[in-house]
Amino acid sequence: MFRRVGRLGHMSAQPLDSSEHRSGALLDHLARRMRLRSESVLAPLGLRPRHLVALTVLRAGGGTGQQALATILEMDSTNIVGLLNDLEAKQLIERRRSPEDRRRHVVELTEDGAKRLSEAECALAGAEDEVLGALDPAERETLYKLLSRASAGTAVNCTEAICVADDAC
Amino acid sequence: MFRRVGRLGHMSAQPLDSSEHRSGALLDHLARRMRLRSESVLAPLGLRPRHLVALTVLRAGGGTGQQALATILEMDSTNIVGLLNDLEAKQLIERRRSPEDRRRHVVELTEDGAKRLSEAECALAGAEDEVLGALDPAERETLYKLLSRASAGTAVNCTEAICVADDAC
DNA sequence: AGGAATCGTTCGTGAAGCAGCAACTATTTA
């Protein structure tokens, strides 16, 4: 499951100067800042940050089963149920039984869901302006694309549908 | 299995519609994935993800008071105390009274702290490889720089209130 | 000097997120 991390300094082929450039802590830091702001902005829409994450993933690779979704989001599947219950109660997603395997519930964004997601993203403009204030629009776009590709790439392991890279809306 | 959207080379014009390109959810998603992996990797070092965040911030702008640190990390100052207690017990940071204002505790990385931080970052290579597997080294470097600048930028302005452009959605 | 404000510290309280187990239904697969 987890890649074994070798003892220090055993990699001779890699340039060592990138060893300090780990993005993990920075991701954590910025995600926290963003999440704190998002909560208050999203509240009027009846959404929480984690709902937005789920919706975003669903938009990227819709038509996934809940098990797959649990893997992508790395959440316990029992907790996924509650999350999806929220979203379904608001009619932002639909659960349909898969015709090929009727055990599965295929989860997909509804029209309302896509619309609400758009609204939410739009409402987050202010929050993002605060958190990413040091980056100009072009840099933010670059950041978005990198994050998007990384997110899609990691999802590849788990499911089938990935194709977010660059869509022109 | 892979639903492929062609248009690979067609980077036509500019992505002018950045309206939907909000990075918040993606940040959240990737940060979570990273954090889950980091925990197990960091455990042998006696660190947790949030410790790493604090150390990273301290390395970037050392010599800050705890109040300022609370603002940067956007954590309650009472919770900062416990966090720093952990780190001080491990002798990764030092609290000294500021000579100019002896109410303040100036927090700084010790040599051990910097070393441990480096080790931790090195140990996170595997985790990062998993989470950012879709990005090549150059892209990861770009990502790091963007995140780094964003983090530094928000830290600098944290004292002054940033006026947010009213969202016109 | 005296009083108010600030910084750090400790303690407690309460809410929220989340993992994990158990049991159940429906469905597929061997």
Place this chain on the structure above:
DNA sequence: TAAATAGTTGCTGCTTCACGAACGATTCCT
């Protein structure tokens, strides 16, 4: 038929975290 899989529900417990109250030390205001 038996076993495995997907989803659902309910429950338990741990951890994190924000928030408040009180306190000592120190500085700033007048």
